[in-house]
Amino acid sequence: MNIKLQQSTLQKQSKIAITGSKSESNRLLLLQALYPNISIKNISNSDDATLMQKALQSADSVKDIHHAGTAMRFLTAYYATRNGQEITLTGSSRMQERPIKILVEALGQLGADIQYTNNEGYPPLQIKGQQLQGNLVTLDANISSQYISALLLIAPTLKNGLTLTLNGKITSVPYINMTLSLLNELGVETNFEGNTITVAKFEATNEAKTFTVESDWSSASYFYSLIALSGIGTSIELSSYKQDSLQGDSCLAEIYTKFGVETTFKNNTITLTKTHEATQETITLDLKNAPDIAQTIAVTAFGLQLSCEMIGLHTLKIKETDRLVALKVELEKLGASVDITDASLYLHKASTINKNISIATYKDHRMAMAFTPLALRVPLQIEKADVVSKSFPDFWRDLENIGIEMTEI
Known part of the structure; x- marks a missing residue:
């Protein structure tokens, strides 16, 4: 057209x-998948949020998120933590040209099992979910904040939480702070001081929690x-x-x-x-x-x-x-x-x-x-x-x- x-x-x-923020919606959809007591109001009606929901709700072993870059980053981290679940995460031809190596290597520092099915460093990804044992990750600070947020969102489910060290000058700080604020609202303890971010392990209660997306x-x-x-x-x-x-x-x-x-x-x-x-x-x-x-x-x-x-x-x-x-x-x-x-x-x-x-x-x-x-x-x-x-x-x-x-x- x-x-x-x-x-x-x-x-x-x-x-x-x-409609609601795509950025907030996708973060909350991932947290909702981890902690089902969460409900979300004013969720984005964007393709990206719809594709994120569809992937999380689907029982298929192949998850195709088309052009949704945020979903690719967030779901890579999410499925790496799903013990016993094996999936293929793919997307459009353009998505298969967008680098994912930084995140895959960071998840590897935690013990994730992720393989490239086509080109090294790019989707599609074969992900074998497991209980990740590591809790320390070091990254360059000038990378996309979506890589950082993907790690922070799964951090409360890790056995020993997460300590993330960022080397250099940090970019997109507001998006990192958005992720941490949503975690805090859920009840997760976090700390962002200098170039180090820590997220404590969190055990959810059965208490219902409602988030309204701006x-x-x-x-x-x-x-x-x-x-x-x-x-x-x-x-x-x-x-x-x-x-x-x-x-x-x-x-x-x-x-x-x-x-x-x-x-x-x-x-x-x-x-x-x-x-x-x-x-x-x-x-x-x-x-x-x-x-x-x-x-x-x-x-x-x-x-x-x-x-x-x-x-x-x-x-x-x-x-x-x-x-x-x-x-x-x-x-x-x-x-x-x-x-x-x-x-x-x-x-x-x-x-x-x-x-x-x-x-x-x-x-x-x-x-x-x-x-x-x-x-x-x-x-x-x-x-x-x-x-x-x-x-x-x-x-x-x-x-x-x-x-x-x-x-x-």
Whole structure:
């Protein structure tokens, strides 16, 4: 499905309810599998969360999680601890190109039995579950936080808990803290001091425990971009959000003040309002703690004809696509000039935006959604637009409801 976006104007005021955080949902689904007394409200309706649920509930010996990267990492750790259960964990062709060796070797330090069935260091994986005896793991600190969270989530079930030592400068700290906070809420004792994280063994009681998932801040990013590209006074209310969010992408509220967007918190909602034009010609950001919003920010800056420099983006090369290369290619089709390295992107100020460009999405939900707000500037086309279901199935319906004009082609 391709979608043609007409040049549109956002409604002056609107409201959207956004589904639960994919990140929180997947962590809680794994904890629920380990501790069945947990119930979950406002769970994400994303493909990733649905695939995670399906894999955990299925009795099949082959678990296919398609494009769901978080599920691949979390389930690798989970099934390594399932004593007496043997499964094959696989995914899409792109998933089989995404590295998993760091996590497999870390689980190996605990005594896990995991073999590669095709290419060394990549899925599919043959996992023979057992009671892991080890409790010490050492990792480089600059790796994806999903590897770290996968280990932390199974840690309470280990015979002697877990002591995890991270060498170097830690990236994506908010996602590590999210995992630890959810463990703490369950009743697990944890400690994160310096570069060492400890998680104690935990025996669950039969007491029922309910978690309510906060709505997804990554999904909110596209509405921040829409408001930034709208006229002064335009606003949108999004629910349900917390001012003390566990999600790293909640830094959007501060970042988008640079683009003239103010965020007001009230009764578990946020209202985004365009209050002024951007005052800086160059936006400079370190996104090591929130790399998933880099695409949205780059497109916002381009649409506002600003320069933008972002660093801390080293994990973007191993996402659904190489997001740095994809951003450069698609932005330059629109008339931008972009420089990239393995961990940074510099967008030069543009004077024009090319019309009626067809944006390739690279099987990446964030490419489709990040470029869509440019419809407030020029008509454009989004290829294979149904890829948004990975994290935000209601995206196109929600955008139509707030004034974005589109047709399927």
